[in-house]
Amino acid sequence: xxxxxxxxxxxxxxxxxxxxxxxxxxxxxxxxxxxxxxxxxxxxxxxxxxxxxxxxxxxxxxxxxxxxxxxxxxxxxxxxxxxxxxxxxxxxxxxxxxxxxxxxxxxxxxxxxxxxxxxxxxxxxxxxxxxxxxxxxxxxxxxxxxxxxxxxxxxxxxxxxxxxxxxxxxxxxxxxxxxxxxxxxxxxxxxxxxxxxxxxxxxxxxxxxxxxxxxxxxxxxx
Numbered sequence: 001x002x003x004x005x006x007x008x009x010x011x012x013x014x015x016x017x018x019x020x021x022x023x024x025x026x027x028x029x030x031x032x033x034x035x036x037x038x039x040x041x042x043x044x045x046x047x048x049x050x051x052x053x054x055x056x057x058x059x060x061x062x063x064x065x066x067x068x069x070x071x072x073x074x075x076x077x078x079x080x081x082x083x084x085x086x087x088x089x090x091x092x093x094x095x096x097x098x099x100x101x102x103x104x105x106x107x108x109x110x111x112x113x114x115x116x117x118x119x120x121x122x123x124x125x126x127x128x129x130x131x132x133x134x135x136x137x138x139x140x141x142x143x144x145x146x147x148x149x150x151x152x153x154x155x156x157x158x159x160x161x162x163x164x165x166x167x168x169x170x171x172x173x174x175x176x177x178x179x180x181x182x183x184x185x186x187x188x189x190x191x192x193x194x195x196x197x198x199x200x201x202x203x204x205x206x207x208x209x210x211x212x213x214x215x216x217x218x219x220x221x222x
Contacts, residue, residue, distance in 0.1 A: 004221045005167070006155050007175065010148025011215075012140040015208035018126035020064075021100045025113055026120050028093035034073065041071055041092040044118040051112045052098050061101035063109065068096030095122075107204045126206045133211075140213040145169065148217035156221035168218040175216045 027048060029040040045068065055063040073092045077085040100106050106124065113119050128136070152164055168175055 002222075004156070004159065004161060005218060006152045006164075006221050007216065007218045008148050008151040008155070009172065009214065009216055010144045010146070010151065012143035012147060012213045014136055014140050014211040016128060016132075016136060016211065018103050018206045018209055019101075019128050019132060020126075021103060021106045021206070022097055022125040022127065023100060023106065023109060023113075024095070024097045024122040024124070026093055026095050026122055027116070027118050028091065028120070029118050030089055030091045032087055032089060034075070034090040034092075037090050037092040038071060038073060041094055041118060044116050045071070045094045047116055048096070048113060048119060052109070055105070055109060062105035063098050064101045066096065066098035068094055070094070103206060106206075110204070124204070124206075126209060128209055136211055137213065140211050141215070144213045144215045145217065148215055149219070152217065152219045152221070156219075159221075161221040163222045165220040165222075166217065167220055168216075170216050172214045172216055175218060 025048075027041050027044045029037045029044075031037040031040075049068070052063055052066050055061075056066060058064055071092055071094050073090060075088050075090045077088055080086050098109065100109060103126075110121055110124075114121060127133075148169075149164070149166075156162060156164055
């Protein structure tokens with residue numbers, strides 16, 4: 001019986017609710033007196049540390065880890081409208097981040113942080129735990145291979161053949177000597193959505209973390 005070679009592309013996609021978040025923030029102040037802006041940022045940073053420490057527990061959470069840099073100070077002379085330089089302006093700042101293990105607790109932490117006038121939220125990175133990411137990626141790869149075989153079976157049936165033998169499996173582009181592609185990683189479609197609630201609080205709506213996996217497969221059909 002004649003043999004027909006079938007080459008197909010299989011894929012799988014998972015949309016998963018984030019399990020944790022990294023909240024990045026900055027405490028900063030500007031002013032003409034260096035000592036004053038440093039003192040303001042130092043005091044605000046102490047208050048912020050208390051807010052985070054009240055939620056910190058390395059095992060139970062909701063904040064499982066956090067860090068902050070030392071106070072950094074820069075100075076510059078802004079230009080005025082007439083082209084002359086204005087008095088020296090000093091800027092003091094501290095950058096930090098907190099890892100939150102419970103997604104539902106993120107809005108509460110951010111709300112407590114932004115109650116301080118000198119605090120700005122720089123961003124939120126939603127993520128899965130390492131163990132969950134490994135499990136979900138493995139399962140997605142299994143489904144991608146199954147998808148490739150299902151496509152090949154349809155094509156084989158369409159031309160009157162029924163027996164499939166797997167000849168090759170590869171990452172996309174590698175079946176014919178292409179360059180290696182990096183392993184699939186979760187793609188964050190949107191960092192966050194933020195709404196102002198009627199009570200003045202914040203409501204965060206994390207978009208799902210998306211894992212896309214693809215595979216090329218080659219079969220012999222008889």
